[in-house]
Amino acid sequence: MRRLRAPLFLARAVYRKRRLRDAARLLPLLGFFLLILPMLWQRPEGPGRDVVYIFVVWAGLIAVAALLAPGLGGSEAERDEGGDD
Amino acid sequence: MPFNILVLACLTYVAALFGVAFLAERRASRGMLGFLRSPLVYTLSLSIYCTAWTFYGAVGYAARSGLEFLTIYLGPTLIFVGWWWVLRKLVRIGRQQRVTSIADLISSRYGKSNLLGVVVTVIAVVAATPYIALQLQSVTLSFGVFASETPEGWALPNRDATAVWVAAGLALFTILFGTRNLDAKEQHHGIVTAIAVEAVVKLVALIAVGMFVVWGLAGGPAAIIARIQSYSDSHWVIQPGRWVGLIFLSAAAVISLPRMFQVLVVENVDERHLARASWAFPLYLFLMSLFILPIAVIGLERMPADTNPDMLVLTLPLAEGQGALAMLAFLGGFSSATSMVIVETIALATMLSNHILMPAWLWLRPKATLSGDLRRAVLLARRLSIMGVLALGFAYFRLSGGSTALAAIGLIAFAGMAQVLPALLGGIFWRGATKTGAGAGLVIGFVVWAYTLFLPSFGEGGVISAQVFAEGPFGLAWLRPQALFGTEAMDPLVHSIFWSLALNTAAFCAGSILSFPDPVERIQGAAFVNAFDSEAQAERLGWTHGKAEPEALLNMAQRILGEEALSFFEAEARAQGKAGYLPDMTPSFLAGLERRLAGSVGAATAHAMISQLFGDATVTVEDLMAVANETAQIMEYSARLEEQQEELSRTARQLREVNEKLTQLSVQKDAFLSQISHELRTPMTSIRAFSEILTEGDLPPAMVADYGRIIHTEAVRLTRLLDDLLDLSVLENGTVQLNLGLANLGQMIDHALAAAGQTRPERSFDIQRDFAAEEIFLRTDADRLVQVFINLISNARKYCDAAQPVLKIAVRQKGGRVVVDFIDNGTGIAKDAQGLIFEKFARLTDQTRAGGAGLGLAICREVMANLGGTVSYLPGQRGAAFRVTVPLRLEKQAA
Structure with missing residues (x-):
């Protein structure tokens, strides 16, 4: 029933907020994908580049999370939780 | 370094922590939370994830197996970066339901089942005991490191004694700041602040050691990477199974470890802090891990081969002659160990006392629930639990001998606590999860974990004999602890995680699908899974979360109490020294208001309303059930009242009607009495007068005859x-004798017309009859019926005032009855008189007075009643109309 009452299309600002949330949800999946890649590599020469790779991915995840967090944190972000896109 | 200085440094450091905790508590008790509850403190308090196991163990771990140690920090990073999935919901639920521990969350979700709380508590205690032992071990080891390196040659007096002192000191600190108050939300400002300070200390210490190693010893980051590159032996190769398994395990642990749950959910004061922590905590982990590998690589390179790699953080600066740096590192390790033990102990003690000790105590002493000293009992239980937990940790430390590598113990604890995960995640995302499923999953997961990982950790021949390891129990090879169902190729840790969580989840799902939840469980399930929906609804209603606006309260109170609410608010405001109608929201005011409301809507409803407006917790199921009960009672009561009222008004209506009739009758009777006396008097007077004349004699005979x-x-x-x-x-009186017999209706009407013709014979009536319809034979008392007909026809003759009077006699047969209507064309009978005409002595007009005393119709009615029929006035026929109904065949009545 609620789906029927929720508007079908949203204003631009709310739409962006929804996509921001989608990005926040996808971020750990992306991170997991990037972080399991090293175990598939064969590195006969040694693990040095793996270390650098992992720390760079790690720092990247933190940076993206820090960029996303302010847009997600406000209490008003939750008000339109109910409906669908 | 002299032992005394080391001890002095420790004591000073601990005293400083005491001071910080004390000041924080004092500020909090004055309501000056300020920076104490900022996102920064929240993030730093989360750092208890990094225990001594991180501080010392991670270096050892890295020295032993290369990159793998990173998984322990990558898992939590993924969870925090993806906080929108799980953490946000956990924190929201924790605040809504006032959750005090992870055991409380599970038990609350599954219908407040204390049994589940006990199961989770047992798992947590069993899993955490080795972990606490690990912290004690790392502190004693670090003391030992200093002991062996000193030129003075002092030896650690006793390893166990050190551990005892550390444990006792921690117990004291925890009891002092962990059980000062009994807050419903279990928040400990002092401890959280102290932990934040410790978080800074350990980060600074590790980074300081790391920078010294990278730039002081190795000569820059590039050199370090070059050295790491040279480690190409098999230990350093990433093993895919362990890599994924450990990322998953640490991700699970960061949610389910009791101490993490404590700081993450229970100690959370503002949900928005989580958004900040979502990247700040991974950053903290990132910084903590950044220098682990360099320290391990350089340590392995520089230190002798027999050095314990777990202590490299300490031994490396010591060996390089950096005493102050080593001291800082020691304090960092000490901080890691103490903060972890304190929070873990508080979390476990809360669970132990809430789910095991207090229920047992209340069960043993049911009378005590009535007396008021429950608070003291709870605090005592809390303190006993703290000492118990630390004693357990110490006992494990003594028994295990402190020999196992630090990392191994930590991972065992992680895997144990991860058994809570299916019940936890299932509980907050799946409404179909039930108590039975959760219990089954938890127990099976715990048993499998204990059998495949925990008990084998005591070594072959420790708890499980070497034979069982090799051949399985009772020779069942497929039950070998480290090769369940023949999975021999797996790493033991991954094997245990895989099987325990797989069987746990399977039991959880199957149990949930096959069982049926009780009502409380279903309500809680909906509240947990739809945690955000209910919030959105509450916001839509316009209540600001966590704060009650006085206007809103007044508005609500007015709806229930009416004018009284306004005067109550005004009086309260005046009592507080304020003008106007809006007092401050003091507890006493709210309590008073609640009592007032309770008088109107019942206690539970009032409480629910106030807490809906004022508290940030939603209404509990008990509240709701109490409301439902109260409402049901009130509804039943009011239904009964309504019924009574209806009956009363019905009776009143009847009484009123009867009264009216009685009054009229009384008037009629008075009228009749004067009438009857008049009626009797008139003939009597003339009889007396004429008889007097007759007795005088001398009258002409004609006159005598006339007078006679x-x-x-x-x-x-x-x-x-x-x-x-x-x-x-x-x-x-009903004593009339009826002469029943067959009679023709037409003949009866003939008789009646003939007899009634004597009444006012001078008027000629036009009689309209339907002879064919009158051809009916009735079994009745013909004489009586004719009497009625005569009466009705004479009435018509008497009273019909039309110039050319017409009397219509209509006969119909209807069912087993015959209906005879007598309708004339006069003016009829006035509406208000229609109810009276059948009463005795009623006579409407005195216009003709042709005999009778107003008894005719009354007699008719009684006759018809005796004949089993009725006679009634038929309104709306443009004249006076009477309907006589008689049964076709009147049977003789028994009476």
Whole structure:
């Protein structure tokens, strides 16, 4: 029933907020994908580049999370939780 | 370094922590939370994830197996970066339901089942005990490191004694700041602040050691990477199974470890802090891990081969002659160990006392629930639990001998606590999860974990014999602890995680699908899974979360109390020294208001309303059930009242009608009495007068005869009147004798017309009849029925005021009854008189007075009643109309 009452299309600002949330949800999946890649590599020469790779991915995840967090944190972000896109 | 200085440094450091905690508590008790509850403190308090196991163990771990140690920090990073999935919901639920521990969350979700709380508590205690032992071990080891390196040659007096002192000191600190108050939300400002300070200390210490190693010893980051590159032996190769398994395990642990749950959910004061922590905590982990590998690589390179790699953080600066740096590192490790033990102990003690000790105590002493000293009992239970937990940790430390590598113990604890995960995640995302499923999953997961990982960790021949390891229990090879169902190729840790969580989840799902939840469980399930929906609804209603606006309260109170609410608010405001109608929201005011409301809507409803407006917790199921009960009672009561009221008003209506009738009757009777006396008097007067004249004599015979006739006529009138009265009383008493027989209706009407023709014979009536319809034979008392007909026809003759009077007699047969209507074309009977005409002595007009005393219709009615029929006035026929209904065949009544 609620789906029927929720508007079908949203204003631009709310739409962006929804996509921001989608990005926040996808971020750990992306991170997991990037972080399991090293175990598939064969590195006969040694693990040095793996270390650098992992720390760079790690720092990247933190940076993206820090960029996303302010847009997600406000209490008003939750008000339109109910409906669908 | 002298042992005394080391001890002094420790004591000073601990005293400083005491001071910080004390000041924080004092500020908090004055309501000056300020920076104490900022996102920064929240993030730093989360750092208890990094225990001594991180501080010392991670270096050892890295020295032993290369990159793998990173998984322990990558898992939590993924969870925090993806906080929108799980953490946000956990924190929201924790605040809504006032959750005090992870055991409380599970038990609350599954219908407040204390059994589940006990199961989770047991798992947590069993899993955490080795972990606490690990912290004690790392502190004693670090003391030992200093002992062996000193030139003075002092030896650690006793390893166990050190551990005892550390444990006792931690117990004291925890009891002092962990059980100061009994807050419903279990928040400990002092401890959280102290932990934040410790978080800074350990980060600074590790980074300081790391920078010294990278730039002081190795000569820059590039050199370090080059050295790491040279480690190409098999230990350093990433093993895919362990890599994924450990990322998953640490991700699970960061949610389910009791101490993490404590700081993450229970100690959370503002959900928005989580958004900040979502990247700040991974950053903290990133910084903590950044220098682990360099320290391990350089340590392995520089230190002798027999050095314990777990202590490289300490031994490396010591060996390089950096005493101050080593001291800082020691304090960092000490901080890691103490903060972890304190929070873990508080979390476990809360669970132990809430789910095991207090229920047991209340069960043993049911009377005590009534007395008021429950608070003291709870605090005592809390303190006993703290000491118990630390004693357990110490006992494990003594028993295990402190020999196992630090990392291994930590991972065992992680895997144990991860058994809570299916019940936890299932509980907050799946409404179908039930108590039975959660219990089954937890127990099976715990048993499998204990059998495949925990008990084997005591070594072959420790708890499980070497034979069982090799051949399985009772020779069942497929039950070998480290090769369940023949999975021999797996790493033991991954094997245990895989099987325990797989079987746990399977049991959880199967149990949930097959069982049926009880009502509380279903309500809680909906509240947990839809945690955000209910919030959105509450916001839509306009209540600001966590704060009650006085206007809103007044508005609500007015709706229930009316004008009284306004005067109550005004009086309260005046009592507080404020003008106007809006007092401050003090507890006493709220309590008073609640009592007032309770008087109107019941205690539970009032409480629910106030807490809905004021508290940030939603209404509990108990509240709701109490509301439902109260409402049901009130509804039943009011339904009963309504019923009574209806009956009363019905009776009143009847009484009123009867009263009206009685009044009219009384008027009629008075009228009749004067009438009857008049009626009796008139003939009597003439009889007396004429008889007096007759007795005087000398009258002409013609006159005598004339007078005699008059006397006779008057006597006949008197007799008829008395006959009528007698007849009526006989009929009313029901003692009348009926002569039943067959009679033709037409003939009866003929008789009646002939007899009634004597009444006002001078008027000629046009009689309209339907002879064919009258051809009916009735079994009745013909004489009586004719009497009724005569009466009705004479009435028509008497009272019809039309110039050309017409009387229509209509006969119909209807069912087993015959209906005879007598309709004339006069003016009829006025509406208000229609109810009276059948009463005795009713006579509407005195216009003709042609005999009778107003008894005719009353007699008719009684006759018809005796004949089993009715006679009634038929309104709306443009004249006076009477309907007589008689049964076709009247059976003789038994009476």
